[in-house]
Amino acid sequence: MMKEIILPITPFNSLWFKDCFHMALLPVLSQILGNADCIKYNQFFHYVLTEEGIAGFNNEFNNIFKIMRYKDINFYLEPTNDIISEITQALLAKYYVVVGIDNYYEEKRKDFFNKEHNGHSITIFGSNIKKESFWALEQPFFYSYNYSEMEIKQGNIELGYQSFLNNIENNDFFYNTLSPISRINGRDIPSSCFISGEDLSREKKDNLSISNYVNKYLENRQNIYKNLENIKLYERDFEYYYIKCADPTVGSKSINNLSKLINDKRIEFYLMNNIVNIGNGGNENNDVINYWTQIRSYISKFVYSHVINKEHIYICQQLIKDIYYLEKTYYSKIFRKLKKM
Structure with a gap:
């Protein structure tokens, strides 16, 4: 039996990009497509005035999952009753997994572990079957964009995922509220996203996405x-x-x-x-x-x-x-x- 599965991936550490779901997805798309421009260049910024004062607002263009389908990326989105088995089978089939967990159950996150509940997304790219653990890209603490490879116990993932499902309708569970472009059908928060690691047409940059971004700014x-x-x-x-x-x-x-x-x-x-x-x-x-x-x-x-x-x-x-x-x-x-x- 194979003892360890590791899919190639590089964390995105340039800056904090919008929310933890984007931070989990960017490395996967960069690995598959050679760049993640299709979801980076998917917004333009302007100022708004709210009841609390000044704020920034991002006019977003397209739903992330529609973009992924347009790019011919194979993926599926569905909650599961057996997340450990589902992740293991996905990794064997060379699928990356972006999964929602509650940091309260994640030992690697000392800022939240056994202290505070917090909805969070991480990228799982490997497993150690003998040690009953998964390899994930994770941040060391809240709002850090210094993501690195961490080995997380399967039990942490299982408890964290179940708590994520139980609290998914609770807005106080999430620091960053996902906008419609990051939701399934613009409505539902994704609890798990399984993405094929099959290399597509790899390019250093996505000229079409960048051109659309420039045009939107000028318009x-x-x-x-x-x-x-x-x-x-x-x-x-x-x-x-x-x-x-x-x-x-x-x-x-x-x-x-x-x-x-x-x-x-x-x-x-x-x-x-x-x-x-x-x-x-x-x-x-x-x-x-x-x-x-x-x-x-x-x-x-x-x-x-x-x-x-x-x-x-x-x-x-x-x-x-x-x-x-x-x-x-x-x-x-x-x-x-x-x-x-």
Whole structure:
């Protein structure tokens, strides 16, 4: 009997890309297709104003599973009563497995193990039958994008998967709420995704996906500029949004929105810089990220201290004002370069 099965794979460690489901799927598609551009270049970013204040929003193009079918990737999605057997059989057939688990039952995750329930997706690419364990790509702690190969006990996977199924309708179980493009039929959260490891037409980049991405940005140029005005509105009413954060729920949402916005800006720059040489446009983007990070820090201090600091409010308003002009400059450079492609 074969003692160990290992399928080839390389973790994606460039940055945190959207959510743990994307982080689990990117290495698999890169292995099969030679790149994962079809799901990377599947969105464009703009600013929105919510009840809690400023936020980033990704206009997403196509459902991930429709993209995979279009790319002729063989895969199947279905919950199972015997996840260990299903994974083992899939690996024998050279299928990768992206599986949902609850970190509460995962010994490798010291931040959650026996402490807190958390819905999470990992990539399983191998097994050690003798040791009754699976090889998976996993992060060492929450929000880390330093993924590596880890050996996880089958018992951890079995308990974690069952808890995932039991809590799949509970929004509090997930830190990142999956958007419709990452859901089955735009509706259901995938608990397990079995993907054939058969190499297809491997290419270093997907020119069609990149071209579509560029066209979407150019088509939405006016909307992107228009939505920059939400930054000015946020600056004008910042004191109002700041004081609203005295409510713990509002404060938590505001901090989470800023964290997501900061990461979305990193993703946007990563994608753009891979197709055009942004040059010193990267300086504006770095400043924008640094300023939003400072604003998040000031809001966090208020949320946890409940002490209104007028000086902090003034500093944040000045930072937001600077962000508006930095973004105008940044996007003007981006659009000039995209038009030349």
